[in-house]
Amino acid sequence: MTTSGVVARGHYSAANDDRLMALVRAGTVSAFSPLYERHLAVARARARHLVPRCPAEADEVVSEGFLRVLEVLLVGGGPTRSFRAYLLTTITRTALARKRREAQERLTGDPAADEAAHTRVDPQPYHERAVEGALERSFALRAFDRLSPSAREVLLYTEVLGLSPAGAAPLLDISPNAVSSRAHRAREALRAAYLDAHVTRRPLPPGCAHVVGELGTWARRALRPRRRSIVDEHLGRCGGCRGLADELSSLNTMRGAEPPPGLLTTG
Structure with missing residues (x-):
């Protein structure tokens, strides 16, 4: 030089x-x-x-x-x-x-x-979709594994098995309306976990652990106001977590955080 x-x-x-x-x-x-x-x-x-x-x-x-x-x-x-x-x-x-x-x-x-x-009209033929699909499926399964047992259970019945809220209600021992509400929360939790699964964890100080675990939800703008305020305050003074949060926000915008339909049921 x-x-x-x-x-x-x-x-x-x-x-x-x-x-x-x-x-x-x-x-x-x-x-x-x-x-x-x-x-x-x-x-x-x-x-x-x-x-x-x-x-x-x-x-x-x-x-x-x-x-x-x-x-x-x-x-x-x-x-x-x-x-x-x-x-x-x-x-x-x-x-x-x-x-x-x-x-x-x-x-x-x-x-x-x-x-x-790569010059054909179809920019992503079947074999290319299969490669990307395999990776995305691994992200989805990783996200699914991070959910609470109750969230996994309701998604198993409603998303994987395709049961209606009325059909899943007796299996969960709750009302159909409660099934719909629980499924809605579980799907949002899956979206946040799916987004989070795309990011490689970097070693962070112990004081950051409580924030890092919520960054996927933060990027989805799904945190409750009090929790979001706590996370925002931490991000304002922690460069490591700020970088990770920016990465998740970018992924949420550029890739989306919605697991493709049927991703948990096809292989």
Whole structure:
């Protein structure tokens, strides 16, 4: 690296992420270096969580993810805040895209056929949907396992078995109206847990545990006012939890937090 490059990097290293993104968006590519250095470790952790069997491929996912974010910023797009959340979502999508390409190559034995497949009218043929569906199903099942026994039970009857509230009421020993109410709460809990399941947990201080467990619900804006106030207060003074909360909010916006219909019943 040239001396001028070192000076430029040092000059921008004190700027916050939002300022650095604005500089890159204005054409100052050297302002991207501090962003890369700040977020490289967490980007690697996310990639190795998604591609656990091949560290080299995980590193390629990291490089591709950073490059995609840089390209988006240079054309004036991308986030204006929460760089880390945007980056981690990009890395997740990059890893998924690689899994789809690998599935195509296994089926055809021809990498060129994979490129041709991406030019078809259907941008996501059956085998690609199967790869992504398998990953999403694992998220849904992980979320389902995190629910309370009563929530799992009502979802088993109403969502998996397809029983009406009247049909499930005798099995749960409650009224049909109570079944509907419990199922509604259980579905919202599943949405929050499904969203939360997409995020790789990072070690946090013990004082953060009570907040981290509620961030999926917080991102869904489903916390009760008093709890939301407590979480907001904590996020205002804890950078680690703030980053995780921003990531969940980004995922909620960019991917959605609704498990696809029938995801718990198909394999």
